[in-house]
Amino acid sequence: MKKILITGITGYIGGTIAQKLLDKNYTVTGLVRNEAHTKELHTIGIKTVTGSIHDEAVLQAAVSDADAVIHNADSADDAYAADSIIRALEGTGKTFIFTSGSAIFGGKENGERNDFVFTEDFPLQPRLEMASRVLINQHILRSAQKNVRSIVIVPTMVYGEGLGLKKDSIQLPALVSFSKKKGFGAYFGKGENIWSNIHIEDLADLYVLALEQAKAGSLYYAENGASTIKNLAEKISERYNLQPARSVTVQEAVDTFGPAGGYFGFASNSLCRSDKARTELHWKPQHQSIEQYI
Numbered sequence: 001m002k003k004i005l006i007t008g009i010t011g012y013i014g015g016t017i018a019q020k021l022l023d024k025n026y027t028v029t030g031l032v033r034n035e036a037h038t039k040e041l042h043t044i045g046i047k048t049v050t051g052s053i054h055d056e057a058v059l060q061a062a063v064s065d066a067d068a069v070i071h072n073a074d075s076a077d078d079a080y081a082a083d084s085i086i087r088a089l090e091g092t093g094k095t096f097i098f099t100s101g102s103a104i105f106g107g108k109e110n111g112e113r114n115d116f117v118f119t120e121d122f123p124l125q126p127r128l129e130m131a132s133r134v135l136i137n138q139h140i141l142r143s144a145q146k147n148v149r150s151i152v153i154v155p156t157m158v159y160g161e162g163l164g165l166k167k168d169s170i171q172l173p174a175l176v177s178f179s180k181k182k183g184f185g186a187y188f189g190k191g192e193n194i195w196s197n198i199h200i201e202d203l204a205d206l207y208v209l210a211l212e213q214a215k216a217g218s219l220y221y222a223e224n225g226a227s228t229i230k231n232l233a234e235k236i237s238e239r240y241n242l243q244p245a246r247s248v249t250v251q252e253a254v255d256t257f258g259p260a261g262g263y264f265g266f267a268s269n270s271l272c273r274s275d276k277a278r279t280e281l282h283w284k285p286q287h288q289s290i291e292q293y294i
Helices: 012-023 038-043 056-064 079-089 128-146 171-182 200-213 229-239 250-266 275-281
Strands: 003-007 027-032 047-050 068-071 095-099 149-155 157-159 184-188 194-199 218-222 226-228 243-248
Touching: 003 012, 012 027, 012 200, 027 038, 027 056, 038 047, 047 056, 056 079, 068 079, 068 200, 079 095, 079 128, 095 128, 095 200, 128 149, 128 218, 128 250, 149 200, 157 171, 157 200, 171 184, 171 229, 171 250, 184 229, 184 250, 194 200, 200 218, 200 275, 218 275, 226 229, 229 243
Parallel strands: 003 027, 003 068, 027 047, 068 095, 095 149, 149 218, 157 194, 184 243
Antiparallel strands: 194 226
């Protein structure tokens, strides 16, 4: 298993996974929407296939030439792309690693704290807004019954400098940018809601371990630490010499980041443990402090 197809290879997670695989002498191909980045990717040793994730002919051809597919391209909510990849892989025994997201744990708490810690064994009953993500995850895991080595990874708040073309994550830079515009570290409501977090390189290492070792039908949560949004806001104030952190309404978060970003990305809890990855895959994340990173 040496030929790996990655969707979202110009993105933050996909690009970092690609570099980790190149370092281990895998052959990496990226499915790209246009040719804008192909020269840059070729320069670092990544092959490319140009086309849409929703073009089934392009997808089928790319999948047929790969030993494994790692799907990162806007994946958590796209049932169409997930199903197309599964149908291309059915009966092949090839590996499919799917990237989900830990907003599935959110309870729309509006900045209130919830200390419940999710593990992979706990049955999820997500809110309506996140139910489709859980259904997609389950559909992918069940493809193991159709001879697909399916694996789902659920990253939490990802931070750190990416190793690919895209260097920055989404949540933390968005909070920093918003806070700079306000002139103070901003949190929403009480800001006591907790998010687990994971450094991008530790996350990419988990993907490589899952590729090499995970059983078909496996689900892994990815975290190595946790912080409240208020604490992040306070660290942002210190780092960028802003006014002391203070509360902003959840409605302003929704207006700025959209309903999913406002209610779930910044005002809900997303707290989990990654004991399964540590035990089954012997994963040993090295970075423990998002506050120190800020």
